[in-house]
Amino acid sequence: MTQNTTFRILAAAIVVTAFLSCSQMDISTAVDGSKGPLVIYPDYKEVTIPANIAPLNFRYAMADVHNARTTFTVSGKSVCIKGTEVEWTIKQWKTLMANAAGQTVSVKAQAVVGGQNITDSWDFYVSTDSIDAYLTYRLIEPSYQMFNEVSLVERCIENYKETVICDYRHTDNSCMNCHIHSQQRGDLSMYYIRGPHGGAILNRDGRLRKLTLNVKGMLSGTVYGEIHPSGRFGVFSTNIILPSFHTVAGKRMEVYDSASDLTVADFDNNEMINLPHIARDDKFETFPCFSADGNYVFYCVADTQTLPQNIEQIHYDLLRAGFDSQNGHIGTSTDTIWNSRKNNGSACHPKASPDGRWLMFTIADYGTFPLFHTESTLYLADLITGSVQALDAIKGNKSDTYHSWSSNSRWFVFASKRGDGQYGKPYFCHLDEQGNPTKPFVLPQRSSRFYGYNLKSFNVPDLGRESTGLTVRDAYIMFKTPSEPFKQAE
Amino acid sequence: MKSFKQTIVRHKKSIAVAAAFLFAYGFFQFAYPYHLIRREQMALFLFDWDYIGQTYHGTGWMSRFVSDFLEQFFLLPAAGPFTISLLLTLIALVVYRICNRHLSQAASLSIAIFSYVWCFLRETGNLYTTRYTLAVAGYLFIFLAITSIKNKKNKPIVSILLIVLGIWAFGSPVHKHYGRLLSIPRFNYERLIGLDSEVTRERWDKVLKLSEKDLYMTEASYCYNLAQAMKGNLSESLLNHSQNGASTLLLRISTDRSVFSNTLAGEAWFQLGCMTIAEQSAIISLQASPNHTGARYIKRLARVNLISGEYSAAQKYLNLLTKTLFYRKWAQSVMPGHQSEHTRMQFMEASMRMAKTDFVHHSNETRAILLEQIRSNPQNIMARHYLLCHDLLSYDLEQFIEDYSGYMLKGHIYQEAILIWLSQHNQLTQQNAARYGVDNATANMMQRFFRNPDKYPHTYWYYYMRALEEEYNQ
Numbered sequence: 001m002t003q004n005t006t007f008r009i010l011a012a013a014i015v016v017t018a019f020l021s022c023s024q025m026d027i028s029t030a031v032d033g034s035k036g037p038l039v040i041y042p043d044y045k046e047v048t049i050p051a052n053i054a055p056l057n058f059r060y061a062m063a064d065v066h067n068a069r070t071t072f073t074v075s076g077k078s079v080c081i082k083g084t085e086v087e088w089t090i091k092q093w094k095t096l097m098a099n100a101a102g103q104t105v106s107v108k109a110q111a112v113v114g115g116q117n118i119t120d121s122w123d124f125y126v127s128t129d130s131i132d133a134y135l136t137y138r139l140i141e142p143s144y145q146m147f148n149e150v151s152l153v154e155r156c157i158e159n160y161k162e163t164v165i166c167d168y169r170h171t172d173n174s175c176m177n178c179h180i181h182s183q184q185r186g187d188l189s190m191y192y193i194r195g196p197h198g199g200a201i202l203n204r205d206g207r208l209r210k211l212t213l214n215v216k217g218m219l220s221g222t223v224y225g226e227i228h229p230s231g232r233f234g235v236f237s238t239n240i241i242l243p244s245f246h247t248v249a250g251k252r253m254e255v256y257d258s259a260s261d262l263t264v265a266d267f268d269n270n271e272m273i274n275l276p277h278i279a280r281d282d283k284f285e286t287f288p289c290f291s292a293d294g295n296y297v298f299y300c301v302a303d304t305q306t307l308p309q310n311i312e313q314i315h316y317d318l319l320r321a322g323f324d325s326q327n328g329h330i331g332t333s334t335d336t337i338w339n340s341r342k343n344n345g346s347a348c349h350p351k352a353s354p355d356g357r358w359l360m361f362t363i364a365d366y367g368t369f370p371l372f373h374t375e376s377t378l379y380l381a382d383l384i385t386g387s388v389q390a391l392d393a394i395k396g397n398k399s400d401t402y403h404s405w406s407s408n409s410r411w412f413v414f415a416s417k418r419g420d421g422q423y424g425k426p427y428f429c430h431l432d433e434q435g436n437p438t439k440p441f442v443l444p445q446r447s448s449r450f451y452g453y454n455l456k457s458f459n460v461p462d463l464g465r466e467s468t469g470l471t472v473r474d475a476y477i478m479f480k481t482p483s484e485p486f487k488q489a490e
Numbered sequence: 491m492k493s494f495k496q497t498i499v500r501h502k503k504s505i506a507v508a509a510a511f512l513f514a515y516g517f518f519q520f521a522y523p524y525h526l527i528r529r530e531q532m533a534l535f536l537f538d539w540d541y542i543g544q545t546y547h548g549t550g551w552m553s554r555f556v557s558d559f560l561e562q563f564f565l566l567p568a569a570g571p572f573t574i575s576l577l578l579t580l581i582a583l584v585v586y587r588i589c590n591r592h593l594s595q596a597a598s599l600s601i602a603i604f605s606y607v608w609c610f611l612r613e614t615g616n617l618y619t620t621r622y623t624l625a626v627a628g629y630l631f632i633f634l635a636i637t638s639i640k641n642k643k644n645k646p647i648v649s650i651l652l653i654v655l656g657i658w659a660f661g662s663p664v665h666k667h668y669g670r671l672l673s674i675p676r677f678n679y680e681r682l683i684g685l686d687s688e689v690t691r692e693r694w695d696k697v698l699k700l701s702e703k704d705l706y707m708t709e710a711s712y713c714y715n716l717a718q719a720m721k722g723n724l725s726e727s728l729l730n731h732s733q734n735g736a737s738t739l740l741l742r743i744s745t746d747r748s749v750f751s752n753t754l755a756g757e758a759w760f761q762l763g764c765m766t767i768a769e770q771s772a773i774i775s776l777q778a779s780p781n782h783t784g785a786r787y788i789k790r791l792a793r794v795n796l797i798s799g800e801y802s803a804a805q806k807y808l809n810l811l812t813k814t815l816f817y818r819k820w821a822q823s824v825m826p827g828h829q830s831e832h833t834r835m836q837f838m839e840a841s842m843r844m845a846k847t848d849f850v851h852h853s854n855e856t857r858a859i860l861l862e863q864i865r866s867n868p869q870n871i872m873a874r875h876y877l878l879c880h881d882l883l884s885y886d887l888e889q890f891i892e893d894y895s896g897y898m899l900k901g902h903i904y905q906e907a908i909l910i911w912l913s914q915h916n917q918l919t920q921q922n923a924a925r926y927g928v929d930n931a932t933a934n935m936m937q938r939f940f941r942n943p944d945k946y947p948h949t950y951w952y953y954y955m956r957a958l959e960e961e962y963n964q
Contacts, residue, residue, distance in 0.1 A: 032802065141782065143773045146745055146752075149782065244852050247845035247862050249765040249798030254850045308850035420806040447540045452809055455782060 032419030033061045038068075038109050038120035040086075042451065045122040048430045048438035050131040050411060051101040052158050055088035056124070056441070059448035060111055068111035074100045074126075084111065085448045090159050100126040125438075127430050129410035133158050134186065134464040135426060135443070136165065136179040139456040142371075142422055145243040145253075147175040152191055154179075154468060160446040165468065166191060166201075166475035174198055174479070178460035179468070182227035183292075183354060184407040186466035190227060190234070193475070199483035201475070202267060204231050208474055212483040213265050214238075215272045222263065224287050229294040233328045234265040237286040237299075244308050246372075250421070255369035256307050256314070260286045262299060264328045271489035273328045284316070286368060287348050290323065291383075292356035297323045297330050298337065300347050300361075300368070312366045315340035318347040318359075318381075328489075337381050338363075338388055346370075349402055352383070355409040358435065359383055362401045363390070370401050371417070371424070378403060378414060380435050394429055394437045397421075404462040413461045416440070425451060426461035503586075506599065510606055511579045517610075518571035518618075522675060524684035525618045526570030531687065531786035532617075532779040533561040536813040545781070550621075550661025553628060557621035558781070565816050577623045582606035584630040588637055608672065615673025617683075625660040632656045678704060685713045686750070689757050690786055694720045705731040709754055711738035715879075716758045724875045725901025728882075729948045736883040739876060742854040743771055749778040755853070760794070762873050763843025763863055767853050769794045785817055792821070797840040801826040843870050856880055857889070874899055882950060885957055887911045898927050905932045906950035 034043035041061035049056065060068050071080045079096055081088070096105070103126055110119045136154045140147065151167035166176050177192040189203045199210040200222065214221040218238050225236030239260040246254055261279035263272055278285055281304070288299040300316035307314065318338040322331030337359060338347050348368055350361040359381040362370050370376035376399040378391040394400070396418025403414035410431060415424035427440035443458070445451065498505060518526055535558045536542070546555040564570035585605040589598035609626055613619050636649045657663070681700055686709075688696040697717035704710035711731065715738060718727045741747070741755035756771025772790040776782060788807050795804035804826065811821035824833055846866040851858055857880060863873040874897055881890035882903060891911050894904060905928040912918040912926075923933055939946045946952055 141773055141777045143770060143777060145770075146774050146777060148777045242852075244850045245766040245770065246848050246850055247764070247766065247859065248848040249769075249794070249844055250800055251848060252766055252769065256850075308852075311850045420803045421800055422803045422806070447544060449538065449540045450544070452806070453536065453538070453541050455776065 034122075036120050036122065037118050038062070038065075038111055038113070041448070042442045042444075044124060044441055045107075046124065046439055047441040048125045048127050049428075049441060050129060050430075051097045051126050052130045052133065053428075054157055054159050054444045055090065055093035056444050057085075057087040057446065057448045059086065060084040060109075062113055064114045066112045068109065070107060070109045072096060072105055072107050074103050074105040087446070087448055097126065102126065102128045127410070129408055129430065131157065131411040131428065132184050132406040132408075132463040132465045134467050135413060135461055136181070136189075136464060136468070137426065137461045138176065138178045138459040140459050141455065142424070142457045149173065150176055152176055152179050154464075154470070155443070156467070157443065163467070163470075164472050165470040166193065167472055170472045170476035171195075171479045172197070177223075178462065179470075180226065180460070180462050181404075181464045181468075182231065183229050184405070184463055184465045186464050186468045188227055188231050189464070189468050189470075192221075193479060197479055199478075201478050202227075202234075203468060203470060204267065206469065208470075208478055209267075210478045210481050210483045211265070211267070211270075212485050213263075213272065215274070215486055215488045217488065218263060218272065218274065219259050219261055222265065226289040228290055228323075228325060229292070230325055232266065232268050233325070234267065235288040235290060235297050235299075235323070235330070236263050236265060237261065237288055238263055239286060242308075250374070252372040253369070254308065254311060254367060254372070256311060257284055257286060257368055258307060259304075260284045262286075262288050262297075262330065264330065265486065266328050266489065269489075270484055270486045272486050273489045275330060277332050278321075278330050284314070284368075286316070287350060289350050289352060291320075291352045292354050294325050295323055296320050298350040298352065298359060300350065302340070302346070302368075314366055314368070315344075315346045316348060316368060317341075318350055318361055338379070347379075351403060351405060353405045353409040353412075354407050357383060357409065358431075360403050360405070360412060362403075364399075370399050372399060372421075374398050374421070376401055380431075382435060389435065391437050394440050396427075396440075399424075400427075402460045404460075406463050407465045411463075413443075413463055414440075415458060415461055417457075422457075423451075423454065424457040424459060426458050506603075507579055507583065510582050510603075511575045514575035514578045514610060515571045518574055519568060521677075522614065522680050523571075524680055524687050525614070526564045526574065527687050528617055528683045529561050529620065530564035530570070531690070532784045533558050533781070534783035534785050534788065534810070534814065535559050535562045536810065537815065538813045541813070549658055550625070552659035553621045553624045553661055557619075557624050561620055562785075562815055574618065574620070574623065577620070577627055578606055578609055581609050581623070581627050581630060584627070584634055588630070588634050591637060611673060611675075612671070613673070614675040625663070628660040629656055629663055682707070682709060682750070685710060686754055689713050689716060689754070690790075692720070708734060708738050708741070709751060712741055712754065712758070715739055716761065719758075719872055719875060720761060722871075724872075724879060725899065725903055728879050728901075728903055729950060729953055733883055733953070736856070736880050739880055739883060740856050742852075742856075743767060743774065744853070749775065753778075756790070758876075759853075760790070762860070762876065763797075763840065763845070763867070763870060764859055765794045765798045765844055767859075769798075770853075785811070785814060789817060789820070792824070796824060796826070796837050798844065799841065843867055843873075868897070871899070875901070878904060882907055882953075885954065887914070894926070900927075902932065903950040905929070906936070907954075909933060909936050910951065910954055 033039040033041040034045045039061050040058045042058050044056045044058055065084050068084045069082050070086050071078055104123045106123050108121045133156055134154055135157050138152050140150050149168040152165040154163045154165050165179060171193050174193050174195040179191040182188040187206045190200055192200050200213045202209045202211055219240055220238045222236035223239045225234055227234045237260055239257045242258055243255045262285045263274050265272055284302045284304055286300050288297050298320050300318055302314050302316040305314045317336055317340045319334040320337055321334045340346055345363040346366045348362050350359055352359050361379050362376050363379050364370035364373040364376040377395050378400050379388055380391055381388045396416045398417035398421040400414055400416045403412050405412050413426050413428050416427045417424050426443040429440040430438040560573050582602045586598050586602035589601045632652045636652055639645045639648055681704055685697060685700050694717040697713050701710045701714040705714060718724045740758050741751055743752050743755050752771055753775040756768045760768035772787045776784055776787040788810055792804050792807035808821040808825050811817040845862045860873050860877040863870055877893050881893055890907055908926045908928050912922055939951050943952055943955060
């Protein structure tokens, strides 16, 4: 036998082994599959979707399932997909969705499971409300105290196209914080690169600046916050953040602030506006955001406590204060949107809907880091009537946090750890005029198996009307650019 | 003799090849065994077409794909050294063949040997990276193919095409992650990662043997203590080597510690039943592994979540492991709903060690965490020993007496510490000593100790006395 023949036989043997192994080893089941005789994952049964969403690819997540046929019917048109992995081409899906808005798509499925023929059927409703097409998020392992090779990604949710906005390769493996849009605008947004060459990267009218949003006397650089609709100001918290552990296993981590204040950045004059009433020593102030018209600031506030010993006693109220968009001052008088003492919980992550009607926030039993709080639930405040409701209908078995609105205020996305409890995934939910949510569905992926082997959390998903146009090259240039200093406003 | 020499001359090429192979094999099998095992622990290869398609694309896909495929076999005895030796020998052979077209046999052989030695040494100072050895071999094959082109007219175009193909398949030939240009083996590092590997495989006798030479290092001392604790000998052997305070008992997880230290830190917490810290350690290690995967860490995460009763999370990790060649059986055997009675009992026993009441802490609050572990499960003897040893290594005799009084455990250092405490409180009587379980022999030995302390270096008296001396000198 020649060397070549031996090599070919070896190569063939490796390929055959790999092929057989790949074919035989798929015995896994889903962590959070659907109900019904045929379990599908992701669970896209009985959901409401926007017509412009990417194909809802799923698989039959059952052991020993074969010969599946899935037929989708809407407006007299039918599409049949054979196989246990129901994966569409974009063209095929878009054709089906072309006239489906406002209609119900009925799905009939049959498969052989464990040698038995099983049939199932379900519907999904295609809303007439479209959703903003771009979603940004940070991909990170759920350790929240160390980082390595982090990236910020912008995904077009009408298809599967992902653009990396900023990554470790172009920033010397620096840590970075999540990208946030203002008013869902692609040309008004911000993210942070941390570390010695870092700064806040402000994208205003498509022009990028690197800013040092920190002046003497502030607790830290800015952390959580939002940009004013005018683009001139940003409201932020400054926090001393400490990670810690629970002793009880399922509770995992707790992250708390040992101190926190609010501050306002004036991007036109490179000034930080620090006022004593929003930087009180006896209070923790955090998670500020603007109302849709920019006339108010919503934020969370709690009495200081000895931490972490009294962590369960720390409860954040949700307040509203006026905002003067001429001088960037937050008003001294406040309204309480949600009272922690009355309701026995802790509010965080408020975000106002772009139409000005709603304020959504997360409630946990205590603290400021609900990511591992299984009880954490999204709440909705009606800013016209003042009523507040828990969105229990969409509550998962693990935490639901970090939501973001679509520009028409009919859709929102939130990060949920439902299922495995470890990795956050973006879930979309429709909200009608009365504030009634529909069953959430997870961000569709090209591969129906994606979430099975994904080991990163989709951190702080944020919706945008249009693409930011940001690239890793921009991040690299910004990383190399000196940061603009800010001074204390007089 | 003459015919033997002739045979050697006739077969010198084959002998050189065999020697090169055997040298590399011998080195990685016997002198440097853990480097390749660690590679396997940090890699994951899933037999899933979809995963393969999504993971291995872009420049360098082939070297990443083949190296991940090969590295899974490093788990098997001899497979790692065999594969690497084969690759290194192949590199030498190809270099020889290229050179021999233009140079003499002796010059070609010299260059081949140089290339072999260079490739051999290049990665030994750090963790061996199969991917780059594969890339070197790949580029050499391309170079060989280019030099074999006879048609001069087509040669430039074909050469460019082959180089582009090479960059696509093997990645850039110049890459900052290609390791150092030259390095030499670091045997103490090899012993440390050996310790880490044996700790995670729970082979405690091997841990004790491997740690012997490096007990002056915090990590080695930590592994030694853990192995002794697992064998039920912590209190008897704690002062058999010089301990650097209580920091060698339990490592804290922190951003200012190395990944190696943070990975190792999870091992003792896992055995003690503190699953949140063990889980964090595994996630941090996963973050630091080359592809943010790593069979060892995924297996640990599965075990942690099975013990914690977080079955959905466990199932996610187990689903991944069922798609591997070598962890599949284990993953299937522990999958919730498919466990044998024996397996179920094992996990139940482990879950008994977990804390039942919650409090929030930083991983450096060793004492508080251990106390909670004991409060939740008074039968957690390992945690009790760790608590007492922590008190003693911290020179905190008041805390020690408090912790010891409730549950008196055997151990000569405990008795020695009690005698010090009794004498400090002017209560050193035979009756009091007996009340704390101190036997007469120990009391008599203390008198002998004061006459000649250096004769008793493994006693708590000696440890305590040295601390007092240091304090006095300062």
